[in-house]
Amino acid sequence: MESNVLRLFINRLEELGVETHVCDSIQELLQHLNNLVKNVKTPIPVVGIRDDLQKQLIESLKKENKNIIVIEADSSNPLPEIELSIGFPELGLSNTGTVIYRASSGIEEASLYFPETHVSIISKNRILRDIDELEGWMDSFLEKGESLYFITGPSSTADIEGEIVKGVHGPRKFYVFLYEGEER
Amino acid sequence: MSLEKQVLEKLSLFKDNWPMLKNNLRIRERKEKVISEIAPEILREVRKIKEESIENLEKNLKRLEKVLEGRGAELKIAKDRDEASRIVLDLCKQYGVKLVVKSKSLTTEEIELNKVLESNGIEVIETDLGERIVQLAGQKPSHILGPAFHMTRNEVAEIFTKYYGRPIPPDPQQIVLEVRKEFREKYQRAGMAITGANFIIAENGATVLVTNEGNDRLALAFAPIHVVIAGLEKIVSSTRDVLKILKILPRNATGQRLSSYVSFHIPTMNAYPSDGVRKLRKTIYILIDNGRLQASKDREIREVLYCIRCASCLQVCPPYNMLGGHVFGYIYSGPMGIPWTMIAHGLDKTYFSQLCNTCGLCREACPLDINLPYINSIVKERYGKTYGYPSINKMLKRYESFITFASKTPNLSNKLLNSSSIRKIMEKLIGLDSRRPLPRLAEKNLGEIFTETGSPDKGKITLFTDSLIYYMNPDWAVKAVKILSSLGYKVILPSLKSSGMPLIQYGFMDDARRIAEYNVKKLYELAKEGYIIVSLEPTAQECLTNYYPKLLENHESKTVAEKSYGFFEFLKKIGWSELNKILKNLNGVHIVYHLPCHSRSKDGSIVVKEFLEALGARVYFKRIGCCGLAGTWGMKKNGYGYDISVEIGRYLVGEYEKLGGEFIVTECSVCLLQFQHLSTMPSRHPLQLVQLRSDE
Numbered sequence: 001m002e003s004n005v006l007r008l009f010i011n012r013l014e015e016l017g018v019e020t021h022v023c024d025s026i027q028e029l030l031q032h033l034n035n036l037v038k039n040v041k042t043p044i045p046v047v048g049i050r051d052d053l054q055k056q057l058i059e060s061l062k063k064e065n066k067n068i069i070v071i072e073a074d075s076s077n078p079l080p081e082i083e084l085s086i087g088f089p090e091l092g093l094s095n096t097g098t099v100i101y102r103a104s105s106g107i108e109e110a111s112l113y114f115p116e117t118h119v120s121i122i123s124k125n126r127i128l129r130d131i132d133e134l135e136g137w138m139d140s141f142l143e144k145g146e147s148l149y150f151i152t153g154p155s156s157t158a159d160i161e162g163e164i165v166k167g168v169h170g171p172r173k174f175y176v177f178l179y180e181g182e183e184r
Numbered sequence: 185m186s187l188e189k190q191v192l193e194k195l196s197l198f199k200d201n202w203p204m205l206k207n208n209l210r211i212r213e214r215k216e217k218v219i220s221e222i223a224p225e226i227l228r229e230v231r232k233i234k235e236e237s238i239e240n241l242e243k244n245l246k247r248l249e250k251v252l253e254g255r256g257a258e259l260k261i262a263k264d265r266d267e268a269s270r271i272v273l274d275l276c277k278q279y280g281v282k283l284v285v286k287s288k289s290l291t292t293e294e295i296e297l298n299k300v301l302e303s304n305g306i307e308v309i310e311t312d313l314g315e316r317i318v319q320l321a322g323q324k325p326s327h328i329l330g331p332a333f334h335m336t337r338n339e340v341a342e343i344f345t346k347y348y349g350r351p352i353p354p355d356p357q358q359i360v361l362e363v364r365k366e367f368r369e370k371y372q373r374a375g376m377a378i379t380g381a382n383f384i385i386a387e388n389g390a391t392v393l394v395t396n397e398g399n400d401r402l403a404l405a406f407a408p409i410h411v412v413i414a415g416l417e418k419i420v421s422s423t424r425d426v427l428k429i430l431k432i433l434p435r436n437a438t439g440q441r442l443s444s445y446v447s448f449h450i451p452t453m454n455a456y457p458s459d460g461v462r463k464l465r466k467t468i469y470i471l472i473d474n475g476r477l478q479a480s481k482d483r484e485i486r487e488v489l490y491c492i493r494c495a496s497c498l499q500v501c502p503p504y505n506m507l508g509g510h511v512f513g514y515i516y517s518g519p520m521g522i523p524w525t526m527i528a529h530g531l532d533k534t535y536f537s538q539l540c541n542t543c544g545l546c547r548e549a550c551p552l553d554i555n556l557p558y559i560n561s562i563v564k565e566r567y568g569k570t571y572g573y574p575s576i577n578k579m580l581k582r583y584e585s586f587i588t589f590a591s592k593t594p595n596l597s598n599k600l601l602n603s604s605s606i607r608k609i610m611e612k613l614i615g616l617d618s619r620r621p622l623p624r625l626a627e628k629n630l631g632e633i634f635t636e637t638g639s640p641d642k643g644k645i646t647l648f649t650d651s652l653i654y655y656m657n658p659d660w661a662v663k664a665v666k667i668l669s670s671l672g673y674k675v676i677l678p679s680l681k682s683s684g685m686p687l688i689q690y691g692f693m694d695d696a697r698r699i700a701e702y703n704v705k706k707l708y709e710l711a712k713e714g715y716i717i718v719s720l721e722p723t724a725q726e727c728l729t730n731y732y733p734k735l736l737e738n739h740e741s742k743t744v745a746e747k748s749y750g751f752f753e754f755l756k757k758i759g760w761s762e763l764n765k766i767l768k769n770l771n772g773v774h775i776v777y778h779l780p781c782h783s784r785s786k787d788g789s790i791v792v793k794e795f796l797e798a799l800g801a802r803v804y805f806k807r808i809g810c811c812g813l814a815g816t817w818g819m820k821k822n823g824y825g826y827d828i829s830v831e832i833g834r835y836l837v838g839e840y841e842k843l844g845g846e847f848i849v850t851e852c853s854v855c856l857l858q859f860q861h862l863s864t865m866p867s868r869h870p871l872q873l874v875q876l877r878s879d880e
Contacts, residue, residue, distance in 0.1 A: 012441070076457040096442040106456030106465060109405035113398050114368070131431060131442070135424050138448070142388040142423060145255065145452035152442045155398040159314035159330060160356040161203070161337050162210045168313055168360045169367065170398025170445065 005094045006178070009127050012097030016153030017166065018174045022124075026053070029121070029179045030060055033086070036119060036175065037065050040084045045071045045111035048088035048101055051182050057121075058086075073105040084117040085171075090141075090148075091134070092127040092176075098152040099176065100134075102141050112149065118171040120151070123181030187535060190511045191823035195831055198334075198506065202835060204326065205505035207333040209808075212499050214439025219551075221441075222432055230432055231552045233425045234490035237417070238480050244386035244419045245471070251389040257451035257467040261416075265295040265528075268472050272297060272378070272411060275468060276306050279409055281375035285367075287393070287400035288312035289380025290328055290493065291413050291472060293515050294528050297378070309370050311399035313363060320347050326509040328517065329437055329495045334508045367402070372458070377407035381414035382493070383429065384469070387422050390448040391469075394433060398445045408455045409466045416476045417489040423448070429492060432551045436494040475527040484562045488523040490552050497546035497556055502810040502832045503539045512539050519546035522560045531571075537564050538574055539828070541814035542689040543781040544726065558734050564691025576615030576824055577690035580816045584651060584682050586614075587625075591655045594625035617826035620819045621861050623656045623853075630658035634677045638669030642758075645675045646710045648703070648728065648748070650721040651682040652853035660871040661720055664751055668718070670766045670876060671758055676715070678706055683727040686816050693735065700732040700741065707748075708740040717748035722782035722852050723815070725750045729784070752792045752851060752870070753785040760798035768875045770801035775873075776845035776865070777805045778836075780852035781814075792851050792870055799874065804843040808836050811850075813858035830862065837863040849873065 006022075013020045023029035037044055044067045046058055062068045068086075089099035099120045103109055112118060128134070141148055155170030166172045185193075198204070237244065245261075252259045262268035276284065284306055286292060298308045298319070310319040314331035318324065320343050325331030332340065341354035344362060352362060379400050383392040391412050393400045404410055420426060426448075434443040451467030480486055498504055498518035509517025514533045516524035522537045537560060546556040568577075590597035600606045607618035616622075630649060645668055653661050665675045684699035707717055707728075719725035728748045733741040755763055777793045785791045796803050811833055812818055818829025840848055841863065848859045848867040859867035 073454060074462055076460055076462045078456070078458050078460060093442075098442055104450075104452070105454035106405045106407075107454070109401055109453075110456055113401040113405060131427050134427055138423050138427075139388070142385075142390050142448060142450055145450050147390070147450045147453060148448040149401070150442065150446040152440070152444050152446075154444065155396070156444055157313045157360065157397050158210075158438075159312075159317065159332055160335075160340050160359060162207045162330075162333075163337075163356045165356045165360045168364060168397045168399075169311065169402050 005127055005129050006124055009092055009094035009097060012094065013176055016097050018097065018153055018176055020176045021178070023177055023179045026057060026179065029177055030057065032177060033061055033119070034064050037061070037084065040065070040067060042081050042083045043067045043069050043079070044084055044086060045069050045079060045082060046086045047071045047103070047108050047111050048090070050088060053181055054088050071108055071111050073103070073108060075105070075107050079107065079110055079114070082111070082115045084119065085111045085115045086119045086121065087112060089120050089122050090126070092122050093129070093131060094127050095130040096152055098150050101149045101151070102146045103149060104146045109149070112151075113170045115171060116167065117173040117175070119175045119177065121177045121179065124178050125181065125183045187511070187538070188823035191507060191539070191828060194507045194511045195827055198508070199831070202506070203334055203336065204508045205835065207327070207330055208499040208505055211439055215435065218435045218439055218441055222435060226428065226431055227551050227553070230429050231490065233420065233428055234492070234552060237420045237425070238486065238489050240421065241416060241419065241480060244421055245416065247386040248384065248389060248419060251387065252451065252469060255389055255450070255452050256464065257389065257469060259469045259471065262470055262472045262474070264474050268295045268413065268470055268474070269297050269300040271470050272413070273300055273304055275409070275411060276301065276304070276376065279375065281306060281409070283307045283309070283370065283374045284376045284378055285309050285311050285370055285374040285403040285407065287377065287379040287395065287403045288315050289378065289413055290516070291380050291415050292378060293325065294474065295413070295472065297413070309367070309374070311367060311403055312395070312397060313360065316363065317343060320344070324510065324515060326517065327495065327498060328493060328509075334510065371402045371406045374403070374407050376409040376411060377403040378411045378413060379403065381412050381418050382433070383426050384412070384414060384419045385423055385426060386419055388450065390423070390450050392426050393447050393449065394430075394443045394445070396438070396444040401445055401447060404449065406456045406458065407465070409468070410451070412467070412469045414471060416471050416473055419471070433492050433494055436496045436551045479527045485523050485526070485559050487554050488520065488527070488556070488559055490554055491520050491524070492552065494551060496549040496551060500545040500549045500809055502543060502545070502812055503541055503828050506828050506831045507539065512536055519556045519560060522563050526563050526566070531563070531566055534563050534567050537567060538577065538824070541810070541817040541825075542685070543810040543814055544730070545781050545809055548784070555730070555734065558731065561688050561691050561693060565693045568691050573690065573692070574824070576820050579614045580686055580820070581690065581692050581695065583686055583816055587651050587655050591625050591629055594627055598624050611821050615821050615824065616819050617821040620826055621857070623652060623857055625655055626658050628658065630654045630661050630677065633658055633662065634665070636674075636676050637665055638674040639672070640674035642672035644713070644715045645673045645718050646707065646715040647675060647677050648680060648707065648717055648719045648724050650685075650724040653720050654682070657853060657869070660869050663871045663874070664720055666876060667755070667766065670878065671762060678710060680706060683721070683724040685723050685727055688727070688731050689815065689817060696731070697735045700727070700735045704732055704736060704741045704744050707744045711743055711747045716754070717744060718751050718754050719748060720751050722750060722780045723854070726782035726784065750783065750785060750791065752795050755795060756785070756789070756791050760794070763795070763798060766877055767799060768877055770796060770799040770873060773801045773873070774845040775801050775803050775847055775849045776840045776843050777803050778811065778840070778848055778850040778855055778859070779805070779807065780850055780855050781810050783851060792849075796849065796870065804845050806839060806843060808839055811836060811855040811858040813854050815854055818858065829858070833858045833862045841865060847873070
């Protein structure tokens with residue numbers, strides 16, 4: 001991964017008001033996550049788990065916080081009130097500060113957008129430079145029937161006198177944690 | 185209420201506050217940096233994508249139909265507004281839907297869906313904050329991206345105070361919190377989510393939605409039924425096409441590199457398991473024709489179907505910024521609203537098109553280079569031919585005869601035109617506002633004082649002036665000729681008609697075509713003899729390069745366009761260093777430069793600013809936009825032009841006066857008239873400022 005792509009990604013996220021942490025180890029990532037979720041009283045849905053490292057990470061987190069629930073596309077229990085959710089995006093885009101999720105159910109969508117706070121955990125190796133690089137990659141998901149969601153910063157509106165206010169519908173607070181993980 | 189009364193009412197409401205303008209200026213400021221990141225080739229590529237999408241509309245529709253069938257989604261085509269609303273109502277009845285959550289969709293505004301659903305007892309919640317505000321206020325959106333841009337925070341707070349039945353402070357943060365809280369319950373309870381679509385992809389059936397609030401996501405997350413309502417022109421061929429368009433849409437719409445939420449929804453989602461049972465979400469696509477197919481075959485206006493709804497044209501439109509979409513619009517508003525109203529609601533609803541002053545900034549701002557000023561003149565023509573042209577415009581159509589007649593006795597004419605009683609009569613008979621100072625006729629017009637001059641060492645030039653320079657300021661043309669001959673050019677002044685811009689402006693296209701034919705014929709012959717065409721007025725140049733080729737669509741007009749330059753653009757081609765040899769410097773002169781709307785050099789540079797700087801002047805420049813006068817448009821009485829024009833000019837002059845500088849300088853005679861009328865700062869044509877060294 002080119003360091004300037006990563007630097008740009010972090011800069012863009014910061015411009016968007018996203019709190020970003022680059023973690024040098026899984027322990028550090030876990031520590032950050034624990035700090036963030038320790039005071040959360042409601043269940044914490046987790047979406048987008050794909051590999052063993054992510055599974056282990058969530059298992060470790062579960063030990064500290066019993067509220068963690070893993071959401072799959074076919075989960076059939078409605079969500080209770082939720083304050084915070086965690087997700088593993090498929091990719092990031094540095095030039096726009098975007099993370100991209102895939103989903104194929106309303107419950108995954110609700111997990112991503114309903115809470116006040118969302119935390120994205122993404123491997124540094126999954127950051128692309130710009131939107132053009134998604135050609136082809138996206139088709140494989142869309143053809144399979146999976147929807148793709150791009151998130152670029154917190155939910156915002158400027159509908160009243162042009163003043164930018166965060167959190168009108170989707171998450172108001174948005175965190176991104178970067179770690180050394182899976183390759184693309 | 186008459187259009188004129190609506191105009192005056194809105195101007196008085198917005199006076200000194202300018203909410204539409206200020207919101208749009210904020211967006212323009214944000215945009216400046218991010219749109220410069222996009223190479224012109226990308227814009228051309230996106231234009232091509234849209235051209236091909238409309239060209240292949242029927243093929244893509246068939247492809248989409250097949251894909252959606254395979255994915256278990258329904259596709260319905262509605263031929264008009266009524267049919268579209270009826271389909272939605274039937275669906276609500278079929279599935280027992282009592283509450284619908286809508287995510288902003290201009291197309292559902294077009295079909296006025298809410299009225300139909302609400303009159304049948306179905307609760308409809310607009311989930312976009314701006315849309316919700318206007319819904320509660322019982323109004324229509326005033327802007328396609330900021331539906332409530334016309335309201336102050338106090339007005340918004342009053343609306344929510346009334347709605348919630350308790351005091352809501354005029355604080356956007358607080359208001360957002362209240363709405364957020366309320367909507368969470370609505371999302372979970374809704375039986376149907378209705379969204380628009382920024383695009384629909386034919387190859388995989390994805391609905392692409394672009395928002396900043398995320399209301400579309402939450403509406404969809406919980407609803408068991410998703411109805412997509414979109415115009416047929418929203419279908420594109422591939423995901424690749426959308427990725428290209430996304431590079432320019434958010435940048436141009438809101439000044440973001442990407443909007444907060446962009447989603448590619450595929451209609452094979454598991455619905456939210458609100459009852460603990462897993463089942464598929466039902467998705468129905470309703471694609472609306474409502475005039476689009478006819479428009480796709482209409483050569484003159486077809487390109488408005490390429491519009492990606494970025495609202496760039498609204499952001500720069502001077503009359504729209506003073507009035508907002510309730511007056512400058514029907515449901516679609518602003519410059520793009522004129523042809524879109526004709527397509528979707530009928531020609532009779534385009535009466536507001538006369539508020540367009542044909543400044544052309546909309547085309548300049550449009551990332552897809554849609555020729556909106558020309559198309560809007562075509563709409564004005566069709567309206568005029570069908571329902572009659574406004575009588576003031578019919579009078580002003582004969583402007584050239586008035587000037588020619590008055591110029592026969594310039595001293596007497598000037599005296600009469602200065603008399604307030606004569607002006608009152610003119611206001612009544614012709615419609616020229618008596619408060620608008622008129623330019624003074626020169627004692628001798630350019631034709632009378634011009635002598636063919638210079639030797640063709642470097643080349644031969646034919647001048648193309650317009651009425652104002654020809655009759656009112658011929659000495660500027662004389663100085664221009666001196667400069668050109670000093671640089672080694674022979675200059676001639678052929679007998680041409682004035683540019684015909686007012687005819688184009690008011691939609692008298694047959695008359696404009698006759699003028700274009702006359703001028704092009706003469707200029708083409710001269711071009712063939714090796715003459716370079718140089719226009720002294722930006723508007724004359726705009727006619728040669730933009731309007732004449734559109735009006736005539738022939739080889740001659742295209743050749744004339746290619747061979748013609750604005751005067752200062754031509755000087756730049758020669759080189760500023762050559763100019764410095766023959767002109768005295770302007771060291772120590774502080775200038776506020778105003779860029780006229782029709783000054784468009786081929787290389788996109790701001791030529792006169794460069795010219796003044798090359799001569800050593802200190803130039804202050806702020807890109808705001810049109811001066812507001814726009815030829816005879818701002819001379820029309822009251823709400824027909826004058827009052828809007830003065831309001832546009834007042835804001836601009838106020839900003840210019842803050843910049844410092846001794847003069848406002850601009851190369852357009854019309855803009856100068858506006859500044860002379862509204863500013864305490866003196867204003868000058870660049871040719872009034874410069875002096876030839878040989879004159880020492």
